Amino acid sequence: REYTDNLHVETPAVGSGLSHRLGSIPVLGAVAQLSWWPLDEVRSAVRDDALMPSELMNRSWLRHRAEDVDVVVAAYDELVTHGFANLHGKTVITSAVTDEQLADLASRDVDLVIDSTPQPFDATVDVASLEAMMRAAVRAPGGAPERLSDDDLLEMIVAAGLEPRLLQPNGPRRKSRFAFVIHPLSQRFFRNVEPLGTIAKFSPPAVMDAVEKGMAYLPPFVYGHVTGVVSPTGAEAEGWLITVGGTPKEILAHDPEFTYDKLLEAAEVARRLGAQVMGLGAFTKVVGDAGVTVARKASLPITTGNSYSASGALWAAHEAVDRLGLLERGGDGTIRGRTMVVGATGAIGSVCARLLALASDELWLVSPETAKLLALKKDIEREHPRAVVHAAATPGDHLRHMDVIVTATSGAGKRVLDIMDVKPGCVITDVARPLDLSAEDVARRPDVMVVESGEIELPGEVTMRDIGLPPGVVYACLAETVALALEGRYETFTVGRAIEWEKVKEIYKLGLRHGMRLAAVSGVKGVYTDEDFARVRELALAARGDLATASRRSGARKAT
Numbered sequence: 001r002e003y004t005d006n007l008h009v010e011t012p013a014v015g016s017g018l019s020h021r022l023g024s025i026p027v028l029g030a031v032a033q034l035s036w037w038p039l040d041e042v043r044s045a046v047r048d049d050a051l052m053p054s055e056l057m058n059r060s061w062l063r064h065r066a067e068d069v070d071v072v073v074a075a076y077d078e079l080v081t082h083g084f085a086n087l088h089g090k091t092v093i094t095s096a097v098t099d100e101q102l103a104d105l106a107s108r109d110v111d112l113v114i115d116s117t118p119q120p121f122d123a124t125v126d127v128a129s130l131e132a133m134m135r136a137a138v139r140a141p142g143g144a145p146e147r148l149s150d151d152d153l154l155e156m157i158v159a160a161g162l163e164p165r166l167l168q169p170n171g172p173r174r175k176s177r178f179a180f181v182i183h184p185l186s187q188r189f190f191r192n193v194e195p196l197g198t199i200a201k202f203s204p205p206a207v208m209d210a211v212e213k214g215m216a217y218l219p220p221f222v223y224g225h226v227t228g229v230v231s232p233t234g235a236e237a238e239g240w241l242i243t244v245g246g247t248p249k250e251i252l253a254h255d256p257e258f259t260y261d262k263l264l265e266a267a268e269v270a271r272r273l274g275a276q277v278m279g280l281g282a283f284t285k286v287v288g289d290a291g292v293t294v295a296r297k298a299s300l301p302i303t304t305g306n307s308y309s310a311s312g313a314l315w316a317a318h319e320a321v322d323r324l325g326l327l328e329r330g331g332d333g334t335i336r337g338r339t340m341v342v343g344a345t346g347a348i349g350s351v352c353a354r355l356l357a358l359a360s361d362e363l364w365l366v367s368p369e370t371a372k373l374l375a376l377k378k379d380i381e382r383e384h385p386r387a388v389v390h391a392a393a394t395p396g397d398h399l400r401h402m403d404v405i406v407t408a409t410s411g412a413g414k415r416v417l418d419i420m421d422v423k424p425g426c427v428i429t430d431v432a433r434p435l436d437l438s439a440e441d442v443a444r445r446p447d448v449m450v451v452e453s454g455e456i457e458l459p460g461e462v463t464m465r466d467i468g469l470p471p472g473v474v475y476a477c478l479a480e481t482v483a484l485a486l487e488g489r490y491e492t493f494t495v496g497r498a499i500e501w502e503k504v505k506e507i508y509k510l511g512l513r514h515g516m517r518l519a520a521v522s523g524v525k526g527v528y529t530d531e532d533f534a535r536v537r538e539l540a541l542a543a544r545g546d547l548a549t550a551s552r553r554s555g556a557r558k559a560t
Contacts, residue, residue, distance in 0.1 A: 004274070005272060006272060006273075006274060008069070069090070070089075070175075070274065071090065071091045071092075072084065072087070072090055072093070073092075073093040073094070074092070074093075074094060075094055075095070076094050076096075076097065076101045076105075084108075086108075087105065087108040087109065087110045088109040088110075089109065089110075089111050089173075089236065090111060091110075091111060091112040091113075092105060092112070092113050093116065094113065094114070094116070095116045096115070096117055096118075097113060097115040097165075097167070102167060102169055105169055109170060110169055110170070111168065111170065111173045111175065112166065112168055112173075113165075113166075113167040113168075113169060114165070114166060114167075115165040115167060116164045117162075117164070118161070118162050118163075118164070118165055120160060120162060131153065134153060134156050134157075135153075138152075171234075172234075173234055173235070173236070174234075174235045174236070174488055175236040175237065175238070176235070176236070176237045176276055176486060176488060177237065177238055177239060177273070177274045177275045177276055177485065178237060178238075178239035178240075178275055178276065178277050178278065178279065178481050178484070178485040179239055179241075179242055179266070179267075179269075179270030179275035179277075179279070179300075179481075180226075180239060180240075180241055180242070180278065180280075180281055180477075180478050181220070181242050181243070181244060181263060181266050181278065181279065181280050181281055181284050182223060182242070182243050182244075182281045182282065183243055183244045183245065183247065183251070183281070183282055183283065183284060184215070184245070184247050185247065185282060186247055186248075187200070187208050187211075187247065189247075189468075190208075190211065190212075190215070192466060196211065196215075212247055212250060213250060215245030215246065215250070216245055216251070216253075217245070218245040219265055220242050220243065220244050220262060220265050220266035220269055221242070221243060221269075222240050222241070222242055222243075222269070222273070223241040223242065224241045224465025224467075225238070225239075225240055225241075225464070225465075226238060226240065226241065226462065226464040227462070227463045227464070228460045228462045228463045229459065229460045229482060229486070230459055230460030231459055231460075231513075231514035231515055232514065233486070233513065233514060235488070236486075237482055237485040237486050239275065240270065240273050241464070241465065241467070242266045242269055242270060242278075244262045244263070244266060244284065246262070248282070251283045251287055252283070252287075256287050256288030256289075256293075257288075259284060259288065260294055260297075263280065263298070264298055267294070267299055267300055267302070268299060270300060275300060276300060276301070276490040277300060277301045277302075277303065277481060277484050277485055277489075277491070278301070278302055279303050279305050279478060279481030280294070280303070280477070281305070281475065281477055281478060285304035285306065290304060290306075290347060290495060290496050290497045291303075291495035292496050294495075295492045295495045300490075301490050301491050301493075302492050302495060303480055303481055303484060303493040303495065304347075304477065304495055305476060305477025305478060305479070305481060305494060306347045306348050306351075306480075306494050307351075307480060307494040307499055307500070307503045307506075307507045308456070308476040308477065308479050308480035308483070308504075308507045308508070308511065309348050309431060309475070309476040309480075310348045310351035310352055310355065310431075310499060310504050311355075311476065311504050311505075311508040311511075312455065312456060312476035312479070312518070313352050313406055313408070313429050313431040313476075314352060314355045314356065314406075314429075315508075315518045316429055316451050316518060316521055317404055317406065317427055317451065318359070319518060319521055320429070320449050320521050320533075321335065321403075321404060323521070323530075323533045324425065324449060324533055324536065324537050324540075326403075326540060326541075327403055333359070334359055334360060334361065335359055335360045335361070335403065335404065337360060337361065337362075337403030337404065338360070338361070338362045338363075338364065338403050338404075339356045339360040339362070339402065339403065339404040339405070339406075340363070340364040340365075340398065340399075340402045340404070340405045340406070341353045341356060341364070341365055341366065341405075341406045341408065342366045342406070342409060342416055342436070343366070343367060343407060343409035343416070343432070344366055344373065344376060345365075345367040345373055345376060346367075346409065347497045347498070347499050348408045348431055348499070349367070349406070349408035349409070350376055350498075351501065351504050352406045352408055352431070353365055353376065353380060354380060354383070354384075354501055356406070357383075357384045357387040357389065358384060358387075360387075360404065362387075362388045362390070363380070363387055363388065363389050363390070364390045364391075364392060364398055364402070365377055365380075365390065365391045365392070366393070367393070368394075373391050373393075374391060377389050377390075377391045395416075395417045395418075395421075397421075399417060399418070399421040399423070400421055402422070402423055402426055403423065403425075403426060404426065404428075404429070405417070405422070405426060405427070405428045405429070406429045406431065407428065407429070407430050407431065407436040407437070408432055409432050415436075416432075417436070417437075419437060419441045419442070419444060419445050419448065419450075420444065420445065422445065422448055424447040424448065424539070424540040424541075424543035424544050425447065425448070425536070425537070425540030425543075425544065426448050426449070427448075427449045427451065428448060428449065428450045428451065429451045430451065430452055435452065435524070437524075438524075439525070442523065442524050446536065446539055447539035447543045448536070448540070449533075449536050450523050450524065451521055451522070451528075452522055452523055452524065455473050455474070455475060455476065455518070455519040455522060456475075456476050456478075456511065456518065456519060457472055457516065457517050457518070457519040458473075458479065458482060458516060459515030459516060460515075469519075469522075470520070470522075470526075470527065473519040479511060479516055480493065480507050480511075482516075483507060483510045483511050483516065484507075484510075486510075486514045487510055487513075493507070494507075
């Protein structure tokens with residue numbers, strides 16, 4: 001009780017706990033005792049036969065209940081008698097464990113066995129008898145038993161080698177727990193939760209607008225359970241997706257304190273579930289001070305996941321550029337071309353800019369925040385003297401010369417660039433949530449590769465509820481939370497709007513260590529296939545040829 005509220009005490013004979021609840025009410029307790037009196041008068045054999053169906057039901061109930069817990073406190077005989085077959089990954093606290101019993105628990109895939117009372121004799125002696133023997137063994141000068149303090153008993157326990165044992169029958173393991181906060185990105189996401197899905201099918205837009213407003217006031221609730229995350233190191237993790245009901249439109253319509261309260265409620269839900277670290281997703285990490293206040297007040301560590309989001313953005317762009325094959329690379333791996341970051345002064349955008357300064361010949365920084373933009377330009381030029389860095393308030397005419405563009409704004413669906421002005425064959429990595437480029441925009445330019453980056457494939461046979469991505473694939477901000485859990489780093493890692501370059505590198509390495517890899521490059525219509533890359537490449541080359549022809553004709557007319 002000192003360490004957790006998630007404690008359940010069950011009586012095997014009456015798994016439902018009904019007798020405990022009845023006994024707490026005087027009248028019902030008396031009635032219950034009276035109703036059991038006839039059975040007490042019946043011979044035990046007949047009584048046992050009559051109660052067998054109830055006993056079997058209770059045992060089945062207990063077995064299923066044990067599947068939902070992480071620590072089981074029971075005698076070994078109780079585990080066997082009541083058929084606790086599924087003990088995978090659990091901690092068992094028991095006493096007097098023999099080598100044969102330990103081997104059996106190992107075969108049930110128990111992680112940790114805590115033997116509270118190791119046995120010094122061939123026969124099993126309970127803890128009270130052991131203490132009595134210790135007290136009796138020490139005599140005062142007059143021959144009477146000497147009074148022993150708890151410290152005296154502790155010294156005797158250690159001297160006799162009877163201190164509790166921590167046994168790992170299947171070798172060292174660690175299973176961590178995490179939570180991640182999500183929210184619907186639009187009314188379309190309401191269809192994933194009933195009864196909202198049914199309401200959305202038959203309701204007019206006005207009704208759904210009212211539902212959208214009402215959802216923002218709902219308390220956080222568990223949307224799904226994430227299981228099966230297993231690192232190559234042997235570490236495991238499970239977690240919970242906790243949703244707050246507000247769409248980006250509703251989140252931005254309220255004061256930051258409104259969202260802070262919801263996130264702190266979500267943190268309390270996560271703590272009760274046993275989570276050791278919690279991540280913030282989508283707009284919950286954009287509001288206000290980007291997680292700083294929530295991290296200070298929450299009951300468990302918080303991360304926004306922005307460090308891994310920045311890493312994943314460039315990871316996806318790198319993969320797409322290589323698979324298109326339209327750009328040359330230098331001997332040092334740098335891209336022989338021009339790159340641009342739209343939203344460069346934002347949390348993720350600023351780190352993407354620093355990464356692109358290392359990976360390209362020429363970099364354009366775009367943001368309406370002039371002071372921050374010029375400061376970022378100066379910092380990058382000081383850190384990377386080889387980089388040619390430009391600054392602009394809007395993309396403007398520079399778009400048509402860019403080979404790689406990263407959009408990392410917080411525009412909540414506002415138009416940030418005109419895709420019709422983009423160079424054929426350009427790779428656009430859209431890390432904004434909601435996306436900066438709509439499906440309609442993308443469809444207008446089949447000769448451009450638009451990547452929804454930040455998607456990471458988790459290690460293991462992952463089972464989780466649909467979040468709009470392929471099975472086992474998550475957004476990088478969620479992957480950062482999982483990586484911290486697998487590493488046992490229960491700490492506030494990324495909060496605030498200034499992302500540390502060192503943390504971007506660190507979380508990238510942690511992800512690789514635990515078997516995370518970039519998911520298949522995907523866009524608004526799903527995963528890009530080899531045929532998709534070939535088609536974009538072919539259309540881009542054709543468009544570039546047409547542009548070159550048009551340019552030559554224009555030059556000839558001017559000469560004439």
